[in-house]
Amino acid sequence: xxxxxxxxxxxxxxxxxAGLLTxxxxxxVDELASQYPExxxxxxxxxxxxxxxxxxxxxxxxxxxxxxxxxxxxxxxxKNNENIVLNVSTNSVNSGKGFYKYGxxxxxxxxxxxxxxxxxxxxxxxxxxxxxxxLNAEKTFMAQDNELLKKTLNKKNLDLDVMMNPSTxxxxxxxxxxxxxxxxxxxxxxxxxxxxLEVKDLPAPPKGKQYQLWALDNGKPIDAGMLNYPExxxxxxxxxxxxxxxxxxxxxxxxxxxxxxxxxxxxVIGNL
Amino acid sequence: MxxxxxxxxxxxxxxxxxxxEKTALEYLYKNYSKAVFGIIFKIxxxxxxxxxxxxxxxxKVWNNISTYDSSKGRLYTWLVRIAQNLSIDTLRTKDFKKNxxxxxxxxxxxxYNEPSSDEVNPVELEGLxxxxxxxxxxxxxLIDLAYFKGFSQKEISDDLEIPIGTVKTRLRNAILMLRxxxxxxxxxxxxx
Numbered sequence: 471x472x473x474x475x476x477x478x479x480x481x482x483x484x485x486x487x488a489g490l491l492t493x494x495x496x497x498x499v500d501e502l503a504s505q506y507p508e509x510x511x512x513x514x515x516x517x518x519x520x521x522x523x524x525x526x527x528x529x530x531x532x533x534x535x536x537x538x539x540x541x542x543x544x545x546x547x548x549k550n551n552e553n554i555v556l557n558v559s560t561n562s563v564n565s566g567k568g569f570y571k572y573g574x575x576x577x578x579x580x581x582x583x584x585x586x587x588x589x590x591x592x593x594x595x596x597x598x599x600x601x602x603x604x605l606n607a608e609k610t611f612m613a614q615d616n617e618l619l620k621k622t623l624n625k626k627n628l629d630l631d632v633m634m635n636p637s638t639x640x641x642x643x644x645x646x647x648x649x650x651x652x653x654x655x656x657x658x659x660x661x662x663x664x665x666x667l668e669v670k671d672l673p674a675p676p677k678g679k680q681y682q683l684w685a686l687d688n689g690k691p692i693d694a695g696m697l698n699y700p701e702x703x704x705x706x707x708x709x710x711x712x713x714x715x716x717x718x719x720x721x722x723x724x725x726x727x728x729x730x731x732x733x734x735x736x737x738v739i740g741n742l
Numbered sequence: 743m744x745x746x747x748x749x750x751x752x753x754x755x756x757x758x759x760x761x762x763e764k765t766a767l768e769y770l771y772k773n774y775s776k777a778v779f780g781i782i783f784k785i786x787x788x789x790x791x792x793x794x795x796x797x798x799x800x801x802k803v804w805n806n807i808s809t810y811d812s813s814k815g816r817l818y819t820w821l822v823r824i825a826q827n828l829s830i831d832t833l834r835t836k837d838f839k840k841n842x843x844x845x846x847x848x849x850x851x852x853x854y855n856e857p858s859s860d861e862v863n864p865v866e867l868e869g870l871x872x873x874x875x876x877x878x879x880x881x882x883x884l885i886d887l888a889y890f891k892g893f894s895q896k897e898i899s900d901d902l903e904i905p906i907g908t909v910k911t912r913l914r915n916a917i918l919m920l921r922x923x924x925x926x927x928x929x930x931x932x933x934x
Contacts, residue, residue, distance in 0.1 A: 481914030486815060488888040488913070489823050490895050493813035500812035504753075517818045519921045520889050521777030528780040535793050536771050539800045545762045 643738035685715035881916035
């Protein structure tokens with residue numbers, strides 16, 4: 471049988487009120503106190519005498535303290551009280567950790583975003599590089615084109631000079647019977663003795679053959695040079711200088727030309 | 743007045759506090775603020791500072807009531823423990839050390855901290871001298887260590903150089919003497 475008086479006399483309740491028992495012992499005392507009113511009564515006696523001793527000789531706290539407490543006591547029960555405990559005990563530490571946590575997350579996001587931007591810019595850069603390469607190629611091409619045009623223009627200007635020279639005579643060499651469509655113009659400057667030639671229409675020479683220009687001075691044929699065909703098919707082609715001529719003719723000769731023209735192979739002829 | 747509501751048991755009071763009823767908080771304050779304030783004041787020896795801590799103690803109880811259960815002992819014991827911890831924390835802060843160098847020896851000093859005369863009301867001082875004079879010096883120190891300074895049984899045994907097994911009975915005797923001196927024993931004697 472549990473002896474209440476002995477239990478009270480043991481002094482365990484004094485330790486209980488002083489908070490000197492373990493959690494397990496506290497629970498046991500609480501159980502017994504709810505079971506035996508004498509134990510509960512004894513506990514309250516101890517508390518009241520210790521309380522009185524604690525406050526003896528000490529001034530009363532100002533009434534404003536209670537007002538402040540009631541004013542600051544948050545009645546929101548929806549708040550999780552354990553969260554409040556956590557906040558109270560780890561406030562300063564936690565805010566630091568939180569800062570680093572969010573800071574880290576923020577940095578990570580920045581890193582990823584920056585990575586994506588880099589990838590995007592890299593792709594962009596590559597396409598721009600391609601573009602530049604294309605433009606460079608185009609530029610080179612256009613420069614070559616331009617060079618060609620310049621050369622052509624120079625050549626045309628020179629040709630024009632030759633043709634516009636008042637001492638120049640144009641000789642129209644017309645096709646003979648077997649090549650009626652053939653036509654070559656010869657520009658002959660009597661003063662300078664210079665001969666130029668422009669092929670208007672002439673069939674391509676067969677392999678191993680070449681066209682040769684002849685000047686006819688008093689019926690005697692004089693070699694006036696070989697035609698470059700088809701390279702110089704447009705524009706004027708400078709031939710050998712000729713002292714005197716009344717007519718010009720072109721014959722098809724073996725490559726390198728002949729000393730005397732092969733008359734059967736004459737394609738065009740014209741008089742001054 | 744709302745605070746005059748009586749709670750049949752501590753169990754009811756704790757439940758009312760857990761339901762965040764301000765009348766319960768007011769009731770708790772009316773019942774325990776003097777004792778808790780006394781304990782804080784004995785440590786800090788400043789009325790203004792002790793009032794700040796008193797406020798903190800009750801707000802802490804209010805906010806943390808959901809963590810309270812019977813394993814922590816009585817509400818009074820829990821309140822005193824919180825008050826001691828907050829007071830000692832305050833005592834250890836740099837500002838306090840700078841301004842109140844004398845209080846530094848509190849933690850190690852066993853001797854009773856006499857209240858400064860200008861803070862104490864003469865009637866209370868008279869009442870106090872009644873207990874103190876009649877209470878045995880050793881019993882006074884024992885009560886001081888166990889109930890006001892929060893020493894453990896082991897610390898008490900070391901400090902007073904008594905076997906740990908006798909702390910319990912010595913404390914019982916000291917409390918009985920205190921009850922006799924404060925007149926609290928009267929009813930109990932009649933009952934017995």
